[in-house]
Amino acid sequence: VTACGSGSGGSGGGDSITMGFSQVGAESGWRTANTKSVQDSAKNAGVTLKFSDAQQKQENQIKAIRSYIQQKVDVIAFSPVVESGWDTVLKEAKDAKIPVILTDRAVDSKDTSLYKTFLGSDFVEEGKKAGQWLVEEYKDAKDPVKIVELQGTTGSAPANDRKSGFQEVIGADAKFQIIASQTGDFTRAKGKEVMEAFLKSNPDIDVLYAHNDDMGLGAIEAIEGAGKAPGKDIKIITVDAVKDGMQALADGKINFIVECSPLLGPQLMDLAKKVVKGEQVQARVVTEETTFTQDQAKQVLSTRQY
Ligand code: GYE
Numbered sequence: 001v002t003a004c005g006s007g008s009g010g011s012g013g014g015d016s017i018t019m020g021f022s023q024v025g026a027e028s029g030w031r032t033a034n035t036k037s038v039q040d041s042a043k044n045a046g047v048t049l050k051f052s053d054a055q056q057k058q059e060n061q062i063k064a065i066r067s068y069i070q071q072k073v074d075v076i077a078f079s080p081v082v083e084s085g086w087d088t089v090l091k092e093a094k095d096a097k098i099p100v101i102l103t104d105r106a107v108d109s110k111d112t113s114l115y116k117t118f119l120g121s122d123f124v125e126e127g128k129k130a131g132q133w134l135v136e137e138y139k140d141a142k143d144p145v146k147i148v149e150l151q152g153t154t155g156s157a158p159a160n161d162r163k164s165g166f167q168e169v170i171g172a173d174a175k176f177q178i179i180a181s182q183t184g185d186f187t188r189a190k191g192k193e194v195m196e197a198f199l200k201s202n203p204d205i206d207v208l209y210a211h212n213d214d215m216g217l218g219a220i221e222a223i224e225g226a227g228k229a230p231g232k233d234i235k236i237i238t239v240d241a242v243k244d245g246m247q248a249l250a251d252g253k254i255n256f257i258v259e260c261s262p263l264l265g266p267q268l269m270d271l272a273k274k275v276v277k278g279e280q281v282q283a284r285v286v287t288e289e290t291t292f293t294q295d296q297a298k299q300v301l302s303t304r305q306y
Pocket of ligand 1: 027028029030031104105158186211212213214239240260
């Protein structure tokens with residue numbers, strides 16, 4: 001592929017395109033599955049992929065995007081680590097006539113002409129589903145339900161939205177009390193560390209809501225280390241439904257998982273080809289996903305792809 005395809009109406013050299021993709025990092029099982037999906041789908045779709053890992057740092061993503069602009073790729077796709085602070089670099093891409101696709105996470109830019117589409121989950125909905133399970137589970141409880149929350153990366157769309165969606169649902173009943181809430185940066189190590197601190201300062205935690213499986217899995221180690229039974233002494237709700245999470249759910253250590261699909265690659269490649277050709281695409285493409293109880297996890301575990 002030559003560098004002449006600028007996204008302004010076809011490169012004239014067949015329909016092979018080059019995509020610059022700036023990934024958030026490798027912080028979780030979800031992310032690993034997402035990276036594989038993007039790489040495999042690029043190969044299958046005949047898209048030349050330039051891939052970079054930002055190690056959860058916005059400055060690295062901005063550098064990567066600038067380098068893709070310089071290399072005159074046909075399309076830039078990225079999963080913004082945090083929501084704010086993208087206007088300048090996205091304007092640079094727009095001025096260079098390189099279309100941008102947001103995948104997985106959103107930006108808060110007011111000017112929506114800075115990107116062509118946003119492909120990914122509805123994180124507010126995910127937070128609501130987590131809250132709905134909790135409300136149902138404790139519908140007969142009279143005493144306060146003491147909840148600790150492990151938030152995702154501070155300022156990221158999934159952390160903001162999973163928090164607000166959950167809060168919206170449980171906020172209707174004052175018995176649900178979030179007694180501690182802190183970031184675990186979506187990693188297992190941080191999830192464990194923060195849960196250890198939660199356990200030290202709060203002897204009577206009823207529920208843990210973790211914004212992803214990995215933090216929940218780290219927290220399970222902390223809970224067991226404190227001599228308590230995860231899933232029983234402390235009920236656990238997580239988001240993602242990666243294989244390790246589903247295993248813990250089937251084993252009774254997690255109580256409920258809200259699915260968030262990382263398999264965005266095929267749709268991303270489709271959208272990329274369309275925007276490079278100058279075709280109109282939907283401004284928002286929402287991923288379809290479900291939820292899992294312990295029994296459901298047992299049934300689907302063996303066929304789980306990631
Ligand atoms: O839930 C978490 C990952 O942005 C949806 O990022 C993604 C989140 C996912 O680190 O595990």
